[in-house]
Structures are given as structure tokens and as C-alpha cells.
Amino acid sequence: MQGRVLVPGEAAATSLKLSAPISFWGGIDPRTARVADPRHPEHDLSISGRVLVVPETVGSSSSSAILLELLRLDIAPAAIVLGHSDAILVLGVLVGEELGYATIPVVELNRSDIADLPDGAEVSVGLEGTVSWSNQPA
Amino acid sequence: MHLTADEQSILDGDVSDAAATAMRILVRIGDILGAKRFVEVSSAHIDGCLYHGDGGVEFAELLVAGGGRVAVPTTLNVGALDLLHPELIREEPHRASMARRQMEAYQSMGCKPTWTCAPYQAGHRPGVGEQVAWGESNAVAFVNSVLGARTNRYGDYLDACCALTGRAPLTGLHLEENRFATIVVDAEGLSDSLKSNDAFYPVFGTWLGRVVESDVAAIVGLPATTTEDQLKAVSAAAASTGAVGLFHVVGVTPDAPDLETALGGKDPKRIIRLQISDILNTREGLSTCSASEIDAVAVGSPHFSVSEFDELDRLIAGKKLSIPFYVCTGRGIAEQLEQRRLLSKLRDSGVTIVVDTCVVVTPILPGSNGVLMTNSGKFAHYAPSNTGYEVVYGTLEDCVLSALTGKLQRDESIWR
Numbered sequence: 409m410q411g412r413v414l415v416p417g418e419a420a421a422t423s424l425k426l427s428a429p430i431s432f433w434g435g436i437d438p439r440t441a442r443v444a445d446p447r448h449p450e451h452d453l454s455i456s457g458r459v460l461v462v463p464e465t466v467g468s469s470s471s472s473a474i475l476l477e478l479l480r481l482d483i484a485p486a487a488i489v490l491g492h493s494d495a496i497l498v499l500g501v502l503v504g505e506e507l508g509y510a511t512i513p514v515v516e517l518n519r520s521d522i523a524d525l526p527d528g529a530e531v532s533v534g535l536e537g538t539v540s541w542s543n544q545p546a
Numbered sequence: 547m548h549l550t551a552d553e554q555s556i557l558d559g560d561v562s563d564a565a566a567t568a569m570r571i572l573v574r575i576g577d578i579l580g581a582k583r584f585v586e587v588s589s590a591h592i593d594g595c596l597y598h599g600d601g602g603v604e605f606a607e608l609l610v611a612g613g614g615r616v617a618v619p620t621t622l623n624v625g626a627l628d629l630l631h632p633e634l635i636r637e638e639p640h641r642a643s644m645a646r647r648q649m650e651a652y653q654s655m656g657c658k659p660t661w662t663c664a665p666y667q668a669g670h671r672p673g674v675g676e677q678v679a680w681g682e683s684n685a686v687a688f689v690n691s692v693l694g695a696r697t698n699r700y701g702d703y704l705d706a707c708c709a710l711t712g713r714a715p716l717t718g719l720h721l722e723e724n725r726f727a728t729i730v731v732d733a734e735g736l737s738d739s740l741k742s743n744d745a746f747y748p749v750f751g752t753w754l755g756r757v758v759e760s761d762v763a764a765i766v767g768l769p770a771t772t773t774e775d776q777l778k779a780v781s782a783a784a785a786s787t788g789a790v791g792l793f794h795v796v797g798v799t800p801d802a803p804d805l806e807t808a809l810g811g812k813d814p815k816r817i818i819r820l821q822i823s824d825i826l827n828t829r830e831g832l833s834t835c836s837a838s839e840i841d842a843v844a845v846g847s848p849h850f851s852v853s854e855f856d857e858l859d860r861l862i863a864g865k866k867l868s869i870p871f872y873v874c875t876g877r878g879i880a881e882q883l884e885q886r887r888l889l890s891k892l893r894d895s896g897v898t899i900v901v902d903t904c905v906v907v908t909p910i911l912p913g914s915n916g917v918l919m920t921n922s923g924k925f926a927h928y929a930p931s932n933t934g935y936e937v938v939y940g941t942l943e944d945c946v947l948s949a950l951t952g953k954l955q956r957d958e959s960i961w962r
Contacts (some may be wrong), residue, residue, distance in 0.1 A: 414578050434928040438599050444931040466789045469681045472701035477599035487822050496701030500570050503703045507604050
């Protein structure tokens with residue numbers, strides 16, 4: 409799949425695909441990187457070190473602050489794949505770069521591609537925005 | 547992005563190192579959003595003063611060290627402390643001191659210490675068509691929808707970048723062509739009595755955000771008498787469950803004198819007829835438990851207005867409450883009420899007034915679990931994850947009646 413690069417970088421990790429929209433503020437615990445919202449289907453799963461697949465973001469404008477905190481603590485996702493370009497999340501990564509934190513790639517995929525991207529697969533994100541995977545679960 | 551000579555000079559560091567940092571971030575975000583150039587903004591509202599961890603303090607202090615000064619009038623959203631009643635916050639010492647540093651950093655850059663998520667009820671009211679850069683999801687939805695000013699949904703720290711440079715990428719809701727509704731929501735089928743009740747609006751907003759996500763909706767069938775506080779509740783709830791930055795209420799909000807204008811003369815891609823069952827299901831979803839006893843009540847998200855305080859005073863009527871009852875508001879509103887001696891009267895009844903912050907952004911509620919009752923869609927949405935409390939949603943009157951005894955009371959007769 410060819411995505412659009414929002415923040416350039418390379419990563420390879422197991423995907424975690426969120427099956428409902430999320431607000432990072434109120435939705436992710438910035439101290440543990442776990443999904444904190446008890447109403448969310450992926451409640452209690454950790455997003456740390458995963459290729460986080462986020463078809464839809466909603467909610468708080470503090471979501472950038474939560475991602476910044478995950479980057480500072482080195483418990484951020486390995487990469488983020490978005491269903492539409494979300495300036496709020498991207499911002500967390502850009503501010504982290506200004507503060508000298510390790511950066512992560514952020515890629516935007518179109519809606520049909522992101523729908524096809526599986527949960528729990530080994531996903532690679534390339535410098536030019538390519539997204540590929542193997543070990544697709546049966 | 548195309549930069550004017552002035553903007554290039556900001557980027558080159560001629561104003562300050564902080565403004566250059568802000569401009570560098572803005573150019574990158576502008577490119578990502580597909581903006582061709584910047585627009586000058588006349589005011590900003592900054593949400594980035596709320597402590598979430600030390601990263602936010604590092605960034606604020608980087609801007610201060612780089613000589614950062616806001617270029618336009620800028621108000622501040624809540625912080626993680628009640629600076630007037632610090633004893634209310636049960637935060638560990640490191641986090642409390644960092645939260646204070648973060649608040650002080652923004653104030654030292656020339657921002658007004660309003661510390662409220664309802665800046666539009668603290669005198670910050672841009673006019674129709676005015677270009678601004680606001681953060682805080684409810685404030686964004688309100689300033690776009692109810693005041694008709696123009697901003698995108700600025701995340702924490704981009705709000706500050708816009709304030710320091712006086713610029714925002716010209717894209718999204720800054721542009722008229724993106725402000726027309728593409729979805730029509732028809733609320734005609736609901737009863738007038740339900741639509742006249744304040745408790746309808748947080749539920750409606752919660753439903754709206756989930757259904758429209760980031761699309762602009764034009765809502766028909768709401769009364770012409772819909773109040774600013776009711777629209778505030780819609781803004782907050784819709785921006786919690788969706789990515790709503792703008793909605794129009796036909797016949798009420800400034801960009802929607804009639805449906806055709808709200809739609810920009812185009813056909814909508816969807817028309818949704820709101821049913822009472824949608825409202826009842828959404829109301830159920832706002833509660834996470836069916837407890838018969840409650841441990842605390844919290845209201846004031848967004849921050850309580852003067853008229854909401856007057857209604858609360860009428861409902862409590864000098865009686866004694868038996869469980870903790872928190873009302874979150876801005877210090878400006880609290881000051882007005884202090885002059886009328888209303889706050890001391892409410893305190894005598896057992897009400898705790900929280901200013902500068904609120905119960906879902908910092909530890910205020912007793913213990914780490916319990917049952918919280920609220921009339922706020924936003925509190926109901928965020929309290930379970932942020933406080934550990936279960937939530938029960940009710941009207942303001944339900945909240946007061948329940949707080950008198952600690953036993954849950956809800957008037958079901960209004961929900962029809």
C-alpha cells in the first residue's frame with residue numbers, strides 16, 4: 409500500500425488496529441500507554457511499540473499532548489497509520505522533535521486501504537510512506 | 547507553503563527564537579494540511595497550559611527561554627491546579643509543581659490568566675467571520691458555530707504556535723467553502739417539551755458527534771429560543787464523541803439563517819431524521835452503571851455560567867446537600883457571583899466551587915473510584931477513564947435532588 413507521509417520514518421512492528429474512534433486524551437493513559445477508556449473496544453491494550461492503526465480520531469485537542477508524553481517516556485507506538493490526516497496527533501510528534509525526543513513515522517492511508525490493513529500483523533512502514541504486512545492472521 | 551516577507555522573517559528568527567520554533571512547526575503542519583499560505587488571526591485561545599506530563603512543561607519553557615511573546619490577544623484554558631483553592635487538588639508534589647510551572651510559563655508569554663474552557667463567557671467573543679486560532683475542543687466548536695468566527699481544531703501547542711506568530715495555516719474551517727453543512731439533521735420529530743429542557747442538549751451533542759464525526763451538520767427543528775448554554779453543551783458533547791469543529795442550528799446560529807444558506811446552496815450528502823429512540827439510547831450510554839447510591843456530583847463542563855449558577859441556586863434553595871457537590875467555573879464568573887454573595891450561599895449548602903480547572907483533568911474527586919452523577923455530557927464521557935468513577939447522567943434538578951440524600955433520583959417523565 410502507498411500512503412502519504414505525514415512524518416517521515418521507518419518502522420516494523422505488530423499492528424494494533426483500533427476498531428472504534430479514539431481521543432488520545434481521555435482514551436490513552438499517558439503514563440502506561442494503555443487504552444484507558446472503559447467504553448473503548450480495545451480497553452486496557454497497550455499501544456506502546458505497535459504500529460497503531462487509527463481509522464478515525466475524535467475528541468480532545470489535548471491528544472497531541474498525550475502523544476508527546478508517550479514519546480518523552482519512550483512508550484509511544486512504533487508508528488501511526490491514520491485514516492485521515494489528523495493535525496492534532498501529528499503535532500505531538502513534531503513538538504517532540506523540537507524537544508529532541510525520538511520521532512516516529514506517521515502515514516495516512518485512504519479509507520479502503522486502512523480497512524484492509526489487519527490487526528496483529530507484522531507491518532512495515534517505509535520512508536516513502538509504503539505500508540506492507542505479513543503473517544496476516546487467518 | 548508560500549510565506550510573506552514578514553513570515554519568512556519570523557521563520558528566520560528575527561522576532562525571537564520562540565517565534566521561529568513556532569513558525570517551523572506551523573509550516574510543517576501547513577504543508578501536511580495542504581495549506582498554500584497563512585491567514586492572520588486576531589486572537590487565540592490556548593489549551594496547551596494543561597499539564598499532562600513534563601513534556602508540555604519542557605515545550606512551554608523552551609518558548610519562554612526563546613523570548614516568546616504572544617502576538618495577538620490570547621486567553622488561557624484550564625490548568626491542572628485551582629490556583630485560588632490549591633487545597634482542592636490531590637496531586638503528587640512533582641506533578642503539582644510542574645503543572646504550576648506550565649501555567650506560569652504561558653502567563654509570562656503575555657496570555658491572559660482566564661483559566662477557563664468557556665472563554666466565550668469570560669469576555670473573549672470574536673465576531674462573525676473573524677479569523678482566530680483556538681484550542682480546546684468545546685471552545686473550538688462554540689466559537690465556530692455559535693459566534694461564527696473561524697478556526698480549525700488546534701491541538702495543544704499548535705494553539706501556542708499560532709498565538710506567538712499571529713498566523714494559522716489557511717485551510718479547513720478558516721475557508722468559507724469548508725464551512726457549509728454536508729449533513730442535515732432533522733429534530734422536528736422530537737417533542738417541544740424535551741427540546742426546551744437543558745438536559746436534552748448534552749445528550750443530543752453526544753449523539754451528533756458520534757453520527758457526523760468530522761462533518762459539518764445543519765440542524766433543523768430546534769427552537770429559536772435555544773440558549774447559549776444549551777449550545778455550549780452541544781459543542782462540548784459533540785466534540786467529545788466526534789471530531790466536530792462546526793455545526794449550524796438553522797434559525798439560531800449566525801451562519802444559518804435558513805437551511806439553504808447553511809448548505810451553501812448544495813444538496814446534502816445525508817439527511818438524518820432524529821428519533822426519540824436515538825436520544826434515549828444515547829442517554830443510556832452516557833451512564834456506565836445503574837447504581838442507586840451516588841458518591842459525588844460534578845457539574846460545569848464546560849465551565850458554569852452565571853445563569854447556570856442562578857438555576858442551581860433556585861434548585862438547592864438553601865437546603866443542605868449530603869454528598870460532595872462540585873461546580874467547576876472560571877474565576878471571572880466566580881468573582882461576579884462573589885459580589886452577589888451567591889457563592890457563600892452555595893458553599894453553606896455544601897457546594898464546592900472549583901475554579902481554573904475541573905474534576906476530569908486533575909485529581910479532585912475523593913478516592914479513586916465511586917459513582918459520579920453529572921448533567922454534563924463531557925464529564926459523563928471522560929470521567930470513567932480520567933477519574934476511575936462510574937457515571938450516572940441526569941438533569942441538573944436530578945443532580946440536586948440526588949445530592950440531598952445520596953440516593954439516585956431521576957425524573958424520567960421529561961424523556962419523551
